[in-house]
Amino acid sequence: MAQPPRHAAMLSLSNSNSNSNSNSNSNLSTASDSRQPAHLATASHSSTGLRVPSNRKTIYDRHLNRSRNAELSRASFAFLFAEMVTYAQRRVTGIQDLERRLNEQGYPLGLRLLDLLFYRTISGSTSSALSSSSSTSASPPNRPLRILPLLHLIHGPLWRLLFNRPADALEHSVSPDTPNEYMITDNDPLVNTYISVPKEMSMLNCAAFVAGIIEGVCDGCGFEAKVTAHNQPTEMWPGRTIFLLRFGESVMEREKVLERAGVK
């Protein structure tokens, strides 16, 4: 899937030379700004036509870990998410279409969260908190090459970043026909806490948004996959949701090659 053209929410790791450029640009007139669209695709750390505040309140001046442990109201999240679903609902033809749309809104977040996760695990590993995971000293750090480490990355660090706890289960399909299917379970998805689904739409699971995030993470890692969210209620967990990850054929083929090569 290609990246949508415009992202207002942007995670950027670049930290260099934005200020030296921006200072000289701060007085640009709109006339000269209008020539910029041709360069939209250039990397964000190169010269841009964006104006920046003189007091340097830009994303480049803030530490990326600044909001790492910050908290906001759960109600705010619920209000925003509900509004997002309602808005999406107005523009779709059915449940599947709605889930697809929610998935697409999560996808770019996954791509960006991946960078953020790597950045944080790298910078955090020096403080020994995460060094336990790198006990296999020969393997290069962090970036998963095989499916299993990728799934652990999603099940653990990604879930913790988003929901402050790991996911509840990680399973491999037992069917010999579908070795490319994996399941991540969340007993009580935060995103669905305040969503009540009408009876006639009982198939709908708004955690499709989270499925999109997972898909973005997989794709960003080079693991082509389709991810969907499914209701699997139990007596104890009425909101239990299974995220079904279906990896593409190319991924499965590579898996075999890497296995033979002894790559973990």
Place this chain on the structure above:
Amino acid sequence: MSSSTKASRIGEELWKTRVDKVNAELVTLTYGTIVAQLCQDYDGNYQEVNKQLEKMGYNIGMRLIEDFLAKSNVGRCANFRETADMIAKVGFRIFLNIAPTVTNWTSDNNQFSLVFDENPLADFVELPDDGRAQDELWFSNILCGVLRGALEMVQMQIEAHFVSDVLRGDDTTEMRVSLVRYIEDEMPPEEE
């Protein structure tokens, strides 16, 4: 004790004791994806995006006020100045863990500004470098709608809009809020 300090204390206390929390980045990113989606759907027509964000905010505000009243348990404000402090120090604290500064009152006490030092909605954000977004898009416009919706539910018709935003290269992020009128209670005629 001024109404502002009092409100600050109430807000801090509520934030610590009564508010369920989530990871801030989840909220920030979710909002970001909403705005990004609107920009895509309206094909870069930022005026329309602003309008949609305001509408979404209005929908939120109408429901959010109940949560606010239930949590804060505060009574009716004596005047619009008190309302302003309540919004800035209690409302924004409960829902976004910030407390914008209330300032620039007009002499008739009907208009003020909220100046945001922090804005969690805009963390990680850089507007598209297309020569227009910085002149046309009000990224956090949803907040204007939230205030309008919430205050309408407590009988105040207001108008709110941003006048500056650090995302646009301004030095401050400032929202202007004006009281249009107090909405009279309209009792059904048969009830005496």
